[in-house]
Amino acid sequence: MINELVKDYNTTLNYDGVDGRRLAERLDAISKIGVLPTGGVSRQGFSREEKEAKELVAGWMKDAGLTVETDAAGNIFGRLKGKDNSQSIASGSHIDTVPAGGNFDGVLGVLAALEVAEAWKSSGYIPKKSYEVVIFSDEEGARFSSGVFGSRSYMGLVDDELIASLRDNEGLNLEEVLRQYGSSLAEYKKIQQRDWIFFAEAHIEQGKLLEKNNLPVGIVNGIAGQAWLEVEFKGLAGHAGNTPMNDRQDALVAAGRFISELEEIPKLVSDTAVATVGKMAVFPNGANVIPESVKMIVDIRDIHEDTRDTLLKLVTERANSIAEERNIGVTVSGTSRVKPVPVDEVYKQELHDILNELSIESMELPSGAGHDSMNIGLTLPVAMIFARSKDGISHNPKEWTSLNDCVTTVHVLKKFLEKQMNK
Numbered sequence: 001m002i003n004e005l006v007k008d009y010n011t012t013l014n015y016d017g018v019d020g021r022r023l024a025e026r027l028d029a030i031s032k033i034g035v036l037p038t039g040g041v042s043r044q045g046f047s048r049e050e051k052e053a054k055e056l057v058a059g060w061m062k063d064a065g066l067t068v069e070t071d072a073a074g075n076i077f078g079r080l081k082g083k084d085n086s087q088s089i090a091s092g093s094h095i096d097t098v099p100a101g102g103n104f105d106g107v108l109g110v111l112a113a114l115e116v117a118e119a120w121k122s123s124g125y126i127p128k129k130s131y132e133v134v135i136f137s138d139e140e141g142a143r144f145s146s147g148v149f150g151s152r153s154y155m156g157l158v159d160d161e162l163i164a165s166l167r168d169n170e171g172l173n174l175e176e177v178l179r180q181y182g183s184s185l186a187e188y189k190k191i192q193q194r195d196w197i198f199f200a201e202a203h204i205e206q207g208k209l210l211e212k213n214n215l216p217v218g219i220v221n222g223i224a225g226q227a228w229l230e231v232e233f234k235g236l237a238g239h240a241g242n243t244p245m246n247d248r249q250d251a252l253v254a255a256g257r258f259i260s261e262l263e264e265i266p267k268l269v270s271d272t273a274v275a276t277v278g279k280m281a282v283f284p285n286g287a288n289v290i291p292e293s294v295k296m297i298v299d300i301r302d303i304h305e306d307t308r309d310t311l312l313k314l315v316t317e318r319a320n321s322i323a324e325e326r327n328i329g330v331t332v333s334g335t336s337r338v339k340p341v342p343v344d345e346v347y348k349q350e351l352h353d354i355l356n357e358l359s360i361e362s363m364e365l366p367s368g369a370g371h372d373s374m375n376i377g378l379t380l381p382v383a384m385i386f387a388r389s390k391d392g393i394s395h396n397p398k399e400w401t402s403l404n405d406c407v408t409t410v411h412v413l414k415k416f417l418e419k420q421m422n423k
Contacts, residue, residue: 001103002028005403013407017119018414020407026111027406029056030095031103040100040397045138045149046074046181050096054135057095057110061133064117072178072187073153074137077194080117081130082421088130089420091116091200091413093372094139094150101140102399104204108387108406110135112202116414127421132194136372143168143177151372153191155379198420199376202385202413204401208392209365216405217412219351220384221364222303223374224272225340227312229298231258231319234329237284237292252282252291254326258319262298265318269310272366273302303340303366338370341377343384347416351383354415360408385412 005024014020033056034041034049043049054076058068061078069077079088093109113133120127136154141147144166152158163185166174175185210218235251259277266273280296298315302308316332323330348364355362365386373382387409390400 001031009403009407013404013411016411016414017122018115018407018410019118019122020403022118023111023115023406023410024403026060026114027103027107030107030111034097036100038100041097041103042099042101043095043097044099045096045140045143046177047096047143050074050137051181053095057114057135060114061117064114064121066117066133071154071191072183073150073191074181074183075150075154076135078114078117078133079130080120080127080132082127084128085130087195087197088132089127089198089200089417090132090134090194090196091202091417092132092134092136093201093203094136096138096140096142098140098142098395100397101395102393102397104389104399104401104406105206105394106139106203108204108401108409109202112406112410112413115410116417119410119414127418129197129421130195131417131421132196139372144174148370148372148375151375153188154193155375156191156193157375157378196376196380199373199380199382200384200413200417200420201371201373201382202387202409203371204394204399205365205386205389206369206392206394207365207389210363210386210388211390211392213361213363215361215363216388216408217355217360218386218388219348219355219362219364220343220367220386221348222272222340222342223367223371223377223384224274224301224303224369225305225308225338226370227300227308227337228335229300229312229315230295230333230335231298232293232295232331233258233319233323234293234331235291235326236328238290240288240290243290248290249326249328250290251294251328254322254328254330255280255294255296257326258322259296261318261322262315265314266302266311268314270302270304270307272304273300273307273311274368275300275311275315297335301340301368303342305340308340338374339378341374341382344381347381347383350419351385351412351416354412354419357415358408358411383416385409385416
């Protein structure tokens with residue numbers, strides 16, 4: 001991996017203490033942990049592989065002069081003491097992966113945050129406030145099918161009801177998983193937040209907008225809040241051969257019309273809203289039977305809560321309208337709802353100024369995916385920076401971000417964090 005990273009690297013990006021070769025070597029070293037013979041890597045949350053990768057990075061943190069601590073959820077914090085040690089600014093991401101994942105998702109955010117600390121050490125810069133590099137556990141949710149688990153734990157968003165429901169694919173509950181990891185449920189329930197006043201996260205885009213605009217870095221204007229609706233159309237089963245076309249209550253025809261029209265609804269509320277049907281079940285699912293019911297999940301997202309909720313209302317109204325027109329029943333129920341996290345205009349403008357200073361055209365784009373910043377942003381101000389993803393591919397062994405773009409992201413993050421330090 002390292003040869004591919006450095007072969008086209010522009011060494012003029014090595015300035016202000018930032019070292020592209022060091023970043024490449026660290027990306028390469030982590031890529032070897034959990035590597036699969038079929039391609040990609042697998043570092044499931046709370047696994048031996050995730051822990052090994054965390055310990056490797058923790059060693060680099062110590063070498064950079066950071067004091068390292070771990071909480072009961074396995075989250076790791078490397079602290080660089082500032083002139084005022086009563087509060088801190090944090091940056092980081094995660095290091096776990098989906099099964100057969102790529103080498104940049106999460107990892108770039110952790111190493112970019114650490115590279116900032118390395119650059120400050122190299123130049124002798126002492127921040128006014130303390131600085132923490134963080135690695136959150138199990139962001140991908142591969143362990144419990146419950147994403148951004150480490151940051152949710154840190155923010156106190158995992159209650160006893162959720163704890164009781166958690167099981168991994170081996171049937172182990174959270175208490176058993178924590179014990180195997182070297183922690184305990186009792187200590188987990190005592191996790192306390194640290195003295196952060198701000199959190200910034202660098203991440204690969206996992207989309208094509210930056211690539212289409214030939215830009216190395218982008219400004220995230222908000223993290224979309226996800227809401228799921230379960231929609232079930234209820235018709236009448238009948239014989240496919242003996243029921244005339246004009247005397248049918250076909251749930252699948254109604255569902256098909258609903259899905260087709262769903263594509264046009266998000267644009268009625270905002271240019272960042274999206275709606276998707278990716279899961280559907282047909283009953284009785286026989287080749288010669290008119291479908292009696294169709295149940296689906298509609299995934300609805302936007303970076304603003306008011307427009308997201310307007311979209312939920314419009315989708316519900318459309319489902320009811322189609323059912324009425326087709327003379328069939330429908331039920332619509334919400335199964336989950338997460339608050340969107342918009343990024344404050346002040347931070348977006350600061351990032352615009354930094355990109356202009358670096359002679360990079362600045363572009364804002366939404367994050368449709370959830371990130372650890374989403375949980376931190378429920379209480380603290382946050383900002384996110386996206387690095388260009390080749391072909392928009394992520395959660396895949398082909399995931400790639402060039403070293404030039406990685407290092408450019410580090411420079412943007414460094415300048416941005418320095419602005420926050422000087423406030």
